[in-house]
Amino acid sequence: MRHGFYALAEGLEAAEGSAEHGVREPAANAVGPVAIRLRNVEKRFAGNQVLRGIDLDVPAGQFIAIVGKSGCGKSTLLRLLVGLDRQSGGSITFADAAGEEAEPNARIVFQEPRLLPWADVLDNVVVGLGEGVDPRTARREALAALDEVQLSEKAGQWPSRLSGGQRQRVALARSLVSKPGLLVLDEPLGALDALTRITMQQLLARVWRELGFTAVLVTHDVSEAVNLADRVIVLDEGRVALDLAVRAAHPRRHGDPELAALERQLLDAILGKS
Numbered sequence: 001m002r003h004g005f006y007a008l009a010e011g012l013e014a015a016e017g018s019a020e021h022g023v024r025e026p027a028a029n030a031v032g033p034v035a036i037r038l039r040n041v042e043k044r045f046a047g048n049q050v051l052r053g054i055d056l057d058v059p060a061g062q063f064i065a066i067v068g069k070s071g072c073g074k075s076t077l078l079r080l081l082v083g084l085d086r087q088s089g090g091s092i093t094f095a096d097a098a099g100e101e102a103e104p105n106a107r108i109v110f111q112e113p114r115l116l117p118w119a120d121v122l123d124n125v126v127v128g129l130g131e132g133v134d135p136r137t138a139r140r141e142a143l144a145a146l147d148e149v150q151l152s153e154k155a156g157q158w159p160s161r162l163s164g165g166q167r168q169r170v171a172l173a174r175s176l177v178s179k180p181g182l183l184v185l186d187e188p189l190g191a192l193d194a195l196t197r198i199t200m201q202q203l204l205a206r207v208w209r210e211l212g213f214t215a216v217l218v219t220h221d222v223s224e225a226v227n228l229a230d231r232v233i234v235l236d237e238g239r240v241a242l243d244l245a246v247r248a249a250h251p252r253r254h255g256d257p258e259l260a261a262l263e264r265q266l267l268d269a270i271l272g273k274s
């Protein structure tokens, strides 16, 4: 399946993975948010069954979070969604707002920002557009993406001069610059301190509301999941164990009792009730 995934923009793992290099949608062809449909998705690694019979429908523009114990298959599922790996069975398809099958123009943000140390912040974002874009257009789009993450004043800075949170904002801008229809986030805030993490959650929530892509977030933090997502999926040994709607209005506040009750429900599903 061709995902329209542009590997280089997403860093070294993507470049060495099985994604198809050099395939991308220019920003002008942005598809808009895509709906995702998984049917009976299975994944095995040399006889080790990691994902089992996953059926999931994600409407276009929804923000879902995936939580679960270590090793339950969260990252494996993300890698299938962006085309870095292929399922062993079942199907994954994407559709545009009109319901027509579409390339998702998927991007992924990892826990580590994976910036190019020899390029300044602006050029690190330009990389997200891939090759063949007019340099002036590329610069303009990269500056707009940096503005979106409130980092335009660092455009000429080296990555080594940035804080961890700022580097992760550059990585986010690099993913946003091509106007993805699907943004996949693999523990993107996991390496940040608690306060920076909350600030970044607010930024992510705002960016998602403004740009309207479909988002799939993997996190170990159930509080982060209920603060950001419309819906939280609990994976257990490669199966969907719980599919929980989060209806609280945005902006959400940490400590809100409604969210705390959902957190409790998620922890019970992940750890088992004692």
Ligand SMILES: Nc1ncnc2c1ncn2[C@@H]1O[C@H](COP(=O)(O)OP(=O)(O)OP(=O)(O)O)[C@@H](O)[C@H]1O
Residues within 6 Å of the ligand: 045, 048, 050, 068, 069, 070, 071, 072, 073, 074, 075, 076, 077
């Ligand atoms: N390329 C691979 N080859 C073989 N086994 C793999 C490969 N990738 C993942 N696995 C196995 O699949 C299982 C699920 O891994 P995955 O990384 O998806 O879990 P996870 O839920 O994301 O874990 P964590 O929360 O610790 O990051 C693990 O047992 C892992 O060892």
